Amino acid sequence: MAAGATIHTFTVQLADLDRGVYADPVLRVARHPSETDTYMLTRVLAYCLEYENGIDFTAGISATDEPAILVKDPTGSVLAWIEIGAPDAKRLHTGSKLAERTAVYTFRDPAKLVAGWAGKPMHRGADIPVHSFDPGFVERAAAAIERRNELTVSVTEGHVYLELNGASFDSPIHTVSAA
Template structure:
């Protein structure tokens, strides 16, 4: 019998003073049995970076042709494609041809090697790449609970994610 996904819920309040975005989001995510808490929390940060009511978590670990998050317009056409981790170069290239905006949120010790190996990604004009520091991914795991209340404050480029029992400074590095 296959293991089932575990459901996590997060109330995410964003106060981004840099772009004057103030919003509350109710997020429901499934943690796949093969997924780590680290990746789950990175998906929340990816959502926060591109936050929009139309942005949705997908079945990316169940469906390999889907990203971690996507946004579709009212006609069902893909507008945003957001990958988490170190995706296959061909998958990102296909997404780049189908969507106006593609983003990759990377983390982990092998990111620099992955980025060098996938040099064709640098030629894609509508693709953003962000790398999270190891300190960030370690700190955000302490915020994880089955039901979370998270407050994200952004001011002067500094991101702070606050949970019930801890907080984490989010360190982003833009690769592209």
């Protein structure tokens, strides 16, 4: 945990009908002093949308050689490398070589991200999905964050529905290829 990090707790009820995943994780999220609520909520959403056995937050912003989220099997092999925000092409290249699959979750304009990666080497770039939400969705939801949070995440037909501390939000999940 980074020095000066603020701990936020998310008691989650997850129902991802698209993947058949149902879980009730309690997440203790260390928010680095330089991390915005929007970035932190995108990390939490990515965790929920990628939820499976072996998923875990890494040191995040504090780490230069790890993504925000990793999924490992019991032997320690990296199954998924999940980046948040606007990672550079080099990180995606590295992640795609190390993991069976790589994904990006962003609250930024995905077209601008993909354009910034054009012409740069990226292992299996066409296989890396870049997931985003409607403009303003994450920012509006992030305004409801407190230190202790009750979060319900439901996913159906490519649409995410959130209830965060009594406030409701929804957005389609948009996906484009990194290359």
